[in-house]
Amino acid sequence: MNTNIKNRDEIEEQFKWNLSTMYKSVEEVKQDMKKIKDLLNQFKGYQGKLTDKETLLKALLLQDQMDQLVEKCYTYSHMKLDEDNTNTQSLALFDQVRSLFVLYSEDTSFFVPEIMKLDFQQLSCYAKDERFQDYRHFIREIGRNKEHILSDSEEKLLSSFGEIAGAPKSIFQTLNNADLKFGEVKDENNETVELTHGRYQSLIQSRHRDVRKAAYNELYRVYKCFKNTIAQTFINSVKKDCLYARLRKYNSALEASTFSDNVAVSVYNNLIASIHRNIPLLHQYIKFRKGVMQLPELYMYDLYVPLVTELNKKYSYQEAVDMVLKGLNKLGDQYVSNLRQGLENGWVDIYENKGKTSGAYSTGAYGNHPYILLNYNGTMNDVFTLAHEAGHAMHTLYSHKNQPYRNASYTIFVAEVASTLNENLLMKYLLDETKDPKEKLFLLNYNLEQVRTTVFRQTMFAEFEKITHEKVEQGESLTPDSLCEIYYELNKFYYQGVQMDDEIALEWARIPHFYNAFYVYKYATGFSAAVALSKGILEGGQNELNKYLEFLSSGGKDYPIELLKKAGVDMATPQPVEACLQSFGENIKLASTLI
Template sequence: MNSNIKNRDEIEDIYKWNTANLYKDSEEAAKDMQFIRELLEKFHGLSGKLSNKETILEALLLQDTLDQLMEKCYTYAHMKLDEDNANTASLALFDQVKSLFVTYSEMTSYFIPELMKIDYTLLEEYSKAEDFQDYRHFIKEIGRNKEHILSDPEEKILSSFSELTGAPKSIFQILNNADLKFGHLKNENNESVELTHGRYHGMLQSQNREVRKNAYNQLYGVYKSFRNTIAQTLINSVKKDCLLARLRKHNSALEASVFADNVDLSVYNNLINSVRKNISLLHRYVEFRRQVMKLPELQMYDLYVPLVSELNKAYTYQEAAKLMLDGLAPLGEKYLQDLKGGLDNGWVDVYENKGKTSGAYSTGTYGYHPYILLNFNHTINDVFTLAHEAGHAMHTFYSHNNQPYRNASYTIFVAEVASTLNENLLINHLLAKSTDNKEKLYLLNYNLEQFRTTVFRQTMFAEFEKIIHQKIEEGISLTPDSLCEIYYELNKFYYQGVQLDDEISMEWSRIPHFYNAFYVYKYATGFSAAVALSNGILKEGQEKLEKYLAFLSSGGKDYPIELLKYAGVDMGTPQPVDDCLKSFGESLDLATKLL
């Protein structure tokens, strides 16, 4: 672990994504922004004229062009800002794009309400024509959303507030990524290093308990000192969610969120119910970990350290990429060739640098290759993160290459299937080739940690989100104290057997996903679906693989539950989650026998 974080210009170009594939610089992006303004005037000129099939088609085609350009500008601007959140030029460009998006929203807001005024049976009839074939699912969505679209003036008012409704998220991002400083502390080698988001998880994996404890306490000490500010930011984000849901005539913010994917509310509730019903499995795992670590009691900072210290080795980025590609061999030669081509040609931004956005993600815009942001820190977790984000990237790559623009974007609900399936295949590969019991125990524990953090932990997050939104909807005020109390009580239920502390009650304050309401449950449902699909590919081979690759290429041409049914998994029932938790229990049994 290096003691100092490098500046952006100190990172070798081969480890940076190639944003020049989008725009060579901000001046070139500005030209497209001006072109967008011109197209917006033309599009706005069609307001009040959507009276026939030809004009509607003209508007749809023009909107496609506008949306693609808008997405390209936004993708470029947010990637440049994510490279260094302290770069004022990048911040200015991103602000310009956000402002343009407000203008875009205002000038296009008439379109859906005006379509809503047209007899839906007539729109259905138009959609049967060959030149409307790319818009059939879109028109179907018009009918499904009709009761939740407001009048033209009301939609315009809401659009004008879009920048303000995004304020809680943007404020938290700047605070979390640019302003919060966590100080320095001693690492395993007694060297003073700066504590950052990227290093925190690595320190929690340290075999030195003092390093883990100090990193944990120091990080949460900083968040605790900002508890009132961050609480108000999150509370206002929750209020915004509830207000928008109410304005759009949904019964709750949760209902509004699942409606967007055409997912029944029971899917969300079934997840929480299944995990709660099987929570004894997590309690068994906690006790297993305590026994292996030979600790009188387990602390929260003891949950991430690998149980087999001899195998806690570091990986170069090149080693991680090769290991991932070997693990993904069951997905076929074409998948591997396409992915390797991307890794070698500017898809990935690898290492942490000063001001860089923490965590990892994949992004992309239609007509261009996808991108992956990492903060690679040489651990096995980083290898799996690469595989995870590669799953997103390849889903984007195949969807964009096989679907028209209108159907190319997939929902987060199915996106998490592609990413976690890659992780499942990789862990199966590593376990299958291992002949050493200690190595198997190490890998099994890593696998168990994936279950814990992706199914149990994300479900706990989902339950937290549900509770705090319900309280606002019931007229109950949220405070910093109540947020901490709710979060502490959930940890008390989920992590029975762990010695809880005041610090864990502040964990909600550092979770960026809470600013995308009801997002995290899709990690758990996606993981459950991925377990089923990966097991199918490994056990049944080519037929299951072809269905899965067809799923990756399907984008958003149908609703996520239907797309998964075509691939062979019915998430409308509790079965996939129950089966996933059963697999967790089986892995825990095997790990116990290896001791």
């Protein structure tokens, strides 16, 4: 392990994403920002005049033009900042774009409320015109959202608070990615290394217990020092969610979140209920892991270690690309060819550098190819992360290619399906390729860990979000200590058989997804849907593949539950989650036979 993290300019260009395909310079971004302002002035001329079909159509077309420019500016500027959060020029550009976004939201806030005032029957008649074909789902949404849209002045006032409302997330991101320093620890070679977000992921998987324990304790020592500040940031984020939900006449922040996807709150609650019913399976896995590791007691820092020492090896980025592409061959030659072109030619920002945003994601702006941010360390986990983010990227590519701008963006509820399906296909390919029992055990354990972290753990996160938001909605106070207590008790329930320590009570303080409320449950539902769809592709024929590729190409032209139904899985019922957990139990038994 290198003892120093490189600066951004020390990373070779071939390992960086190529943003010049979007903008060649900051000057070009600023030209588009000026164009947005000019178009905004034109758009404001429609205020109070949306009284006939022709005017409405012109306004919708102009809004699409502006939206695409705003999306492109925002996507580029946030990626530039994510390259290095300490770069003041990138920070300045992002702040300018974010301010423009708030102005844009304010100046366009009249649009939807004015459309809401129109007779919905008349709007439905407009939708029959072929020129409104791209806006039919939008008009359907107008009818569904009517009771939650405020007056023109109220919408404008709410929009003006956009930048302030985003402050908790922005503050946390800056603190977590730029300001927090996690000190130094000894690695497996007894060398002193700087602890970072990316490096922590490797150290926590170390075969040396003292290494992972030291990394774990050092990380949470730092978060404990900032516990009060981060708690206030999170608490204000929760209060913001509850306030916005109340202002828009929802019964709860949870309902406001699920309503946006046209998903019933019962889907969220059913997920938690299914996990509670099947929690003995997680306890069974913990017992299995403890036995394999031959430890008298299992601690939280023992949960991420690969169970097979011989396979704890490193893979170059190119090796990872080749493995992923072979694993995805069931998705067809065209899918694989498009993905290879992207992964090897400028889609991906591969390695960690100082100030780079931690973790991994995929993003994209309409009319441009998708991008992937990684912090690649060469572990098997990183190979699967590449497959995961490639799934997001290809979902974006297919949706953007096959849908008009208005319908191109898929919702978060379905976003995790394509990514997790890729991981499942890669897993099946690797399991089929090996005859080595130890390698099979390694891969099975990885799969078991995926279910533990993506289904069980993300549901625990979802339960934490539900509890904290309900407390605020019921008028109860949240404090740093109460957040730690809630989180600690959840861990006791989920991780029976693991020795609880004080550090785990602070884990909530380092989870960035909590600043996108009620997001994480979609990892669990998406994983469950992906298990069902991947099984169909592997066991079925061309029909199953065609339905899946149609799903990828559908963007947001329909509601997510409906899109998944057409693909072959009904997430409105508990069945997919229950089937996923049943598969988890079967894999525990299979892994046990390999010991």
